[in-house]
Amino acid sequence: MNLTKWALASCFIVASLAPAMAKDTITVGQVLEPPGLDPTAGAAAPIRYITYGNLFEGLVRVVEDGTVKPLLAESWTVSDDQKTYSFKLRQGVKFHDGTPFDCSVVKFSYERAISADSTNAQKGLFEPIEKTECPDPATAVVTLKRPASNFLFNMAWGDAVMIAPSSAADNKTKPVGTGPFKFKEWAKGDKVVLEKNAEYWGDPAKLSEVTFKFISDPSAAAAAVLAGNVDAFPMFQAAELVSQFESDPNLQVEVGSTSGKVVLALNNARKPFDDVRVRQAIAHAIDRKTLVEGTYSGFGSTIGSHYSPVEPGYIDLNETYPYDPAKAQQLLQEAGVEGLEMTIMLPPPAYARRGGEIIAAMLSEAGIKVNLVPIEFAQWLDQVFKNSDFDATIIAHAEARDLDIYARDKYYFNYQNPEYKALYKSFTLASTEAVQLDLVGQLQRKLAADEPNVFLYALPKIGVWNKKVKGLWTNMPVPADDQTQTYWEN
Amino acid sequence: MISFVGGRLVSLILTTLVASVIVFLLMQVLPGDPAVLMLGLNADADAIAALHRQLGLDQPIWIRYLHWIGGFVVGDFGTSLTYSVPIRELLGPRILVTLPLALLSMAISVVVAIAIGVYAAANRGKAADTIVMGVAQVGVAVPNFWLALLFILLFALKLAWFPASGFSGWQDGIWIGLRSLILPALALGLPLAAILGRVTRSAVIETLGEDFIRTARAKGLTRAGALWKHAVPNALIPVVTIIGLQFSFLLAGTIIIENVFNLPGIGRLVFQAIAQRDLVTVQTLVTLLAASVITINFLVDLVYGYLDPRLSRGGH
Numbered sequence: 001m002n003l004t005k006w007a008l009a010s011c012f013i014v015a016s017l018a019p020a021m022a023k024d025t026i027t028v029g030q031v032l033e034p035p036g037l038d039p040t041a042g043a044a045a046p047i048r049y050i051t052y053g054n055l056f057e058g059l060v061r062v063v064e065d066g067t068v069k070p071l072l073a074e075s076w077t078v079s080d081d082q083k084t085y086s087f088k089l090r091q092g093v094k095f096h097d098g099t100p101f102d103c104s105v106v107k108f109s110y111e112r113a114i115s116a117d118s119t120n121a122q123k124g125l126f127e128p129i130e131k132t133e134c135p136d137p138a139t140a141v142v143t144l145k146r147p148a149s150n151f152l153f154n155m156a157w158g159d160a161v162m163i164a165p166s167s168a169a170d171n172k173t174k175p176v177g178t179g180p181f182k183f184k185e186w187a188k189g190d191k192v193v194l195e196k197n198a199e200y201w202g203d204p205a206k207l208s209e210v211t212f213k214f215i216s217d218p219s220a221a222a223a224a225v226l227a228g229n230v231d232a233f234p235m236f237q238a239a240e241l242v243s244q245f246e247s248d249p250n251l252q253v254e255v256g257s258t259s260g261k262v263v264l265a266l267n268n269a270r271k272p273f274d275d276v277r278v279r280q281a282i283a284h285a286i287d288r289k290t291l292v293e294g295t296y297s298g299f300g301s302t303i304g305s306h307y308s309p310v311e312p313g314y315i316d317l318n319e320t321y322p323y324d325p326a327k328a329q330q331l332l333q334e335a336g337v338e339g340l341e342m343t344i345m346l347p348p349p350a351y352a353r354r355g356g357e358i359i360a361a362m363l364s365e366a367g368i369k370v371n372l373v374p375i376e377f378a379q380w381l382d383q384v385f386k387n388s389d390f391d392a393t394i395i396a397h398a399e400a401r402d403l404d405i406y407a408r409d410k411y412y413f414n415y416q417n418p419e420y421k422a423l424y425k426s427f428t429l430a431s432t433e434a435v436q437l438d439l440v441g442q443l444q445r446k447l448a449a450d451e452p453n454v455f456l457y458a459l460p461k462i463g464v465w466n467k468k469v470k471g472l473w474t475n476m477p478v479p480a481d482d483q484t485q486t487y488w489e490n
Numbered sequence: 491m492i493s494f495v496g497g498r499l500v501s502l503i504l505t506t507l508v509a510s511v512i513v514f515l516l517m518q519v520l521p522g523d524p525a526v527l528m529l530g531l532n533a534d535a536d537a538i539a540a541l542h543r544q545l546g547l548d549q550p551i552w553i554r555y556l557h558w559i560g561g562f563v564v565g566d567f568g569t570s571l572t573y574s575v576p577i578r579e580l581l582g583p584r585i586l587v588t589l590p591l592a593l594l595s596m597a598i599s600v601v602v603a604i605a606i607g608v609y610a611a612a613n614r615g616k617a618a619d620t621i622v623m624g625v626a627q628v629g630v631a632v633p634n635f636w637l638a639l640l641f642i643l644l645f646a647l648k649l650a651w652f653p654a655s656g657f658s659g660w661q662d663g664i665w666i667g668l669r670s671l672i673l674p675a676l677a678l679g680l681p682l683a684a685i686l687g688r689v690t691r692s693a694v695i696e697t698l699g700e701d702f703i704r705t706a707r708a709k710g711l712t713r714a715g716a717l718w719k720h721a722v723p724n725a726l727i728p729v730v731t732i733i734g735l736q737f738s739f740l741l742a743g744t745i746i747i748e749n750v751f752n753l754p755g756i757g758r759l760v761f762q763a764i765a766q767r768d769l770v771t772v773q774t775l776v777t778l779l780a781a782s783v784i785t786i787n788f789l790v791d792l793v794y795g796y797l798d799p800r801l802s803r804g805g806h
Contacts, residue, residue, distance in 0.1 A: 035528060035572035035766055043530025119541040121529040172574045188573060188580055189754030189762070190657070215655060220752045223642050223654035378522025378767045386526065399532060 023488040025209040026469065028481065029221055029230035031237050033189065033214040036172035039158040040113065043121035045398060045479040048158040049235070050192055050212050052480035056161035056177035059087055059106065059140070060152055062400075066259075066310050066477035068156050072101065072178065073140070082147035082431055087140045093201045096182040099164045103134035109163045110142065122159040149430045153401060158479065180205040180484050190214065194483075206471070206487035225251065225464055232465030234472055234481050237350070239297040245464045252467045255299045256474035257310045259400035260459030262300075262351050264344070264359065265393050268452050269414035272337045273391065279451045281331035283321035285366035286359055292457050294358045295351050300460035305444040308458040310477045311401050313440035317448040328366040341369040345393040347380040351459070352394040359394070385412045396459050400478050403427075403443050406452060415452035494795060502788050509780040510562070510773070514555050517769045524571050524767040545571055558770065567774040572766045577774050580759060587657055588748070588755035591671050591678070592740055598679030599686055600733065604722075606683070607690025607729075612717055614695055623691065629684025634743055638677035638750045645673055655752040674751045678743045682736050689732045693725035700724075727797055734790035738783045 034046035039056060053061060059073035070076075073087040093101035112118060113126040120126070128148040133141045144151065154160065167176035175183050180202065181194035192212045196205050213230055215221040218238035224230045225245065236242065245251045264282070266273040273279060288302040301309055304317025332340060342363075346356040353374060360370035375383070384390045390412075397405070406415050407424035423446060427439040448455070461476045471485035525541040526533065542548045549557075561568055567577035606626060610619045646654035652673050660667040697703065698721050706716045745757035752758075756775065763771040 033762065035768075036574055042528045043533065044528070116536070117540045117543070119529065119537050119544060121533050121537065123534040123537045124532060187583070187659075187754065188575075189584060189758055213656065215752045217655075217749050217752060219639055219642070220655040220750055223647060224656065224752070226647060227650070227654040229654060229656060376522070377765065378520075378524075378527050381526050382521040382523060385531065386523075397531070402532075405532075 022490050023468075024207050025211070026207055026232060026483070026486060026488075027211045027213055027230045028483070029215050029224060029233035029236075030212050030481070031214070031216055031221070031235065034192075037175040037183070037186070037192070038171035039161055040109075040163060041119050041121070041172060048479040049481035050194070051161075051175060051177070051179075052158045052478070053179065053482045053484055054181045054194060054210070055175055055179045055183060056158070056163075057179050058155055058157075058161045059089075060156045062153070062156045062478045062480075064473050064475055064477065064482070066312055066400075066475075068152050072162055076152075082149070082429075083144045085142045085144070085151065087142070089138050089140060090201060091138060093178050094199060095164045095167065095178055096176045096197060097164070097167060099166055099176075101162060101164075101178055102137035103140045104137070105162050105164055106140040107132045107134055108165050108168075109161070112163065112168065113160070120159055122154075122157060125154040125157060125159060147429050147431070149428050149436050150401065156478070181210060184209070203484075205484055207483060210483045210486075212481075228466075232463070232469050232472060234461070234463045234465070235476070236462045236464050239295075239299050239460070239462055242297065242299075242462060242464070250467055251464055254463040254465075254472075254474045256461045256463070256476065257301060257308060258398070258459045258461045258476040259308050259310055259478065260396045260398045261303060261306055261308055262355070262394065262396045262456045262459055263306070264454040264456060265395055265413045266453055267388060267390055267392065267412075267414060268416070269388065270391060272335065272340065275335045275337070276450060277331045277335040278337055278340070279454070280321060281328040281335070281366065282363065282368070283451050283454045284324045284331065285328035285368065286362050286454060286456070287323040288318075288456055289323075291355060291358050291362075295355045296457075296460055296462075299462055300457045302457045303455045305448040305455055306397070306403060306406065306453070307440070307444050308400075310458070310475050313437040313444075315441050315444055317444060320448045321451065325362075325366040328368075332367070339369070340367070341371070342391040343371040343373055345380060345384050345390050346372055346374045347377050347393070347395060348374075349396070351396060355394050355456070388412050388414060394456075398459075398479060403440070403447075406443075406447060413453055415450075417446075417450060417452075420446050420450070495792070498788050498791055502784050505784050506777070506781045507559075509784075510559055510777045511555070513773045513776045513780070514558070517773050518551060520767070520769075522767045524769060527767050528572065558773065562774065562777065568770045570763075570768055570771045572763070572768045572771075577771055580771070581756070584754060584756045584759055586660060587671075587753050588744055588757060590667075591675055591744060591748075591753065591755060594668075594671055594675035595679035595682070595740060595743075596733070596737070598675055599682040599736070602680065602683035603686030603690050604729075606687040608694055608717065608722060610687070610691045611694035611698065611721075612713075614698075619691075623688065626684040626687045629681055630688070632681055634677050634681050635746050635750050637680065638674065638747055641673045641677055642751075655750075657753045657755075670751075670753070674747045674753060677750075678740065678747050682740065682743075686729065686732055686736065690725065690729050693728045694721055697721045697724045723797075727794065730790055730793050730797065734787055737786045741779055741783065 030046060030049055032046045034050060035044055036042055037047060037051060039047050039051050057071050060068050061071040063069050072090050072093060074090050076085055076087045078085055089103060110126060110129055110132045113120045114129060128144045128151060130143045130145045135141060162178060164176060180197050180200045182197045184193040184195040186192045194210045196208045215224055218241060221233060222241045222244060225233050242253055245253050266279055268274055292298055292300045292302060302318050304320045307314050344356050346352045356372045360372055363370050384393050405411050407421045423443055427443060430436040430439055463472060465472060468489045470489050471487055473482055525538045529537055558568055570577050570580060573580060606622050610622045613619045642654050645651050653670050657670045658666055703716055703721055706720050744755060745761055748755045748757040749761060760775045
């Protein structure tokens with residue numbers, strides 16, 4: 001009897017010691033340092049990698065499978081006319097500085113995003129909001145100007161997180177959120193350190209500390225991973241270096257997909273790209289499988305429309321324009337275009353610079369002469385994006401579910417199609433999820449048929465980490481590097 | 491001597507001011523709007539306008555210049571557009587990386603260069619000279635970033651003597667901090683040493699042929715004595731000139747090497763600020779770098795005056 005007790009007791013001691021022995025801090029490598037840590041004041045993805053889910057939280061959030069889940073809102077109801085959302089807010093939530101979270105914070109956050117001096121990078125997401133009201137501190141009622149079927153998804157973006165009035169001005173350098181981690185320090189140019197929030201309202205984080213280390217040079221990043229200086233590199237950018245990791249028994253490589261869509265964008269307002277046959281000819285002339293092989297060592301799935309496999313409602317349209325240089329030449333002939341010459345602007349990322357070389361070679365097979373112009377990103381934004389002064393460019397559209405960009409009156413590739421606009425409008429008015437998904441399918445088909453841009457492939461997410469690290473994301477439906485579930489296995 | 495120094499000082503200040511105007515104007519014609527860059531592809535026009543107001547980019551160009559240069563003179567460099575902290579706060583920790591790195595590379599370069607240069611000159615025409623200068627010739631041709639990658643492969647990944655990248659700071663002791671700087675300093679310093687070594691060799695060979703060396707030997711000095719007491723000091727003027735010139739290469743080199751080794755220094759800050767169109771930070775850093783190159787040249791002039799008093803007396 002005594003012996004059993006003794007054995008039991010020692011079991012407990014061992015059990016309680018074991019977690020203490022496991023490592024509970026992690027160093028995560030990241031390519032770029034964020035410009036500030038306020039996701040409501042900048043579009044850069046690195047801000048979201050550090051803050052999304054870890055530091056800041058919104059009423060709702062996107063989880064790894066791409067669906068929207070409750071976060072600071074426990075539940076919600078939508079009125080029959082789809083214009084009023086009543087959120088039931090979680091109780092007992094506090095910001096890292098002790099400020100309580102209630103409806104006044106929701107009202108402040110949303111009104112700040114739509115105000116005249118708002119510098120929110122996604123101000124458009126909030127545009128449908130007419131007003132936010134607080135019938136009681138635990139309820140937030142948001143009224144829309146018109147039904148917006150993607151409203152909940154939009155409020156799950158990093159740009160729609162909850163911000164306390166007292167800390168809003170300093171979030172760029174000293175972020176204060178409600179998440180399971182709080183800000184500890186930022187050694188500029190080197191790292192950002194987050195520590196566990198002991199007073200978190202939900203399931204506490206398993207790690208006590210997360211260090212995001214910034215390593216922009218691909219070889220330096222690979223060396224840091226191999227030497228164990230970083231435990232995980234969730235978004236490794238140089239696919240050609242991945243084979244070194246695969247042969248290392250301590251490392252694990254996980255390749256998933258992101259919402260980033262790499263496209264050869266064409267200026268639809270410029271001749272001859274205003275002719276759908278010319279755009280289709282270019283699509284036929286590009287072998288996207290080989291392109292993915294050449295730019296991302298074969299990681300990354302080809303796409304046939306402006307939609308990635310990680311986005312809900314994806315349909316496979318890869319076979320719309322199979323690789324066929326002869327067909328391309330024939331289409332060009334039909335369009336009456338002879339000796340087509342085009343300039344492709346290439347921003348710095350490898351998908352553009354390396355992809356540009358490969359595409360130029362493929363297009364020359366179809367008799368199209370290509371001039372490649374490497375361009376810096378700031379200049380790309382100015383010349384291509386702002387002034388639409390280009391023939392073609394290779395660019396990744398990182399935003400999730402961004403079918404709306406083809407329905408805009410002014411956007412850099414100048415696609416103007418009344419049918420698409422009408423279709424998009426009926427999508428925003430759709431009341432049930434089934435109708436929404438059906439319309440998302442129709443929108444993808446319409447884009448594939450019109451081919452305003454040549455859709456190439458979805459940006460892969462190449463993650464490499466220590467085999468003992470568990471709980472990191474394989475896919476990335478929204479820009480995020482969620483550390484809330486991460487832990488070390490013994 | 492005083493008028494020599496005073497004249498140089500005035501030209502130092504004027505050159506820096508001219509450099510600041512050029513740098514500022516270049517920033518203005520550089521395509522790319524920092525606000526558009528920060529707010530990305532989906533930004534509203536009025537959000538961009540609001541950010542312009544917030545960053546003060548809606549003011550006329552000359553007001554912005556005067557505002558910036560006025561602060562610059564008293565050491566208030568303004569606020570970084572992307573980090574939104576004072577640039578001075580960004581500089582402090584980074585100088586503690588870049589300055590030790592630059593000094594260490596310079597020391598490596600000078601010690602190695604003088605050693606191989608004098609050795610090769612003393613053994614002129616022999617096999618030792620050919621071998622040392624052959625290696626130096628390779629060193630001149632090797633780019634520093636490539637050398638850096640080889641060093642990482644060998645000393646960090648294979649032998650694990652040094653960390654592959656990053657800088658852990660000085661708080662854990664000098665040796666811990668220095669360990670992360672040794673490979674970058676070697677990668678930066680050795681190619682410079684190769685060039686400097688060749689210059690040293692030819693300068694020493696030239697002075698060895700002078701009459702005063704023959705006189706010194708005739709007085710009974712040994713070969714080594716004549717070499718170190720008379721030939722080397724007199725060969726130093728061209729060597730110091732090259733060191734001064736190399737300093738600007740060294741600063742440019744830190745931009746590349748800090749990126750390869752992922753060191754949070756000034757060079758990486760410049761690179762990052764240019765890519766992010768952090769205009770105020772770029773113009774401040776480039777002006778500071780220009781000022782330091784100008785200052786080094788000023789110091790080199792002073793050293794000339796010391797090494798060869800004829801120069802400062804003649805005001806040449």
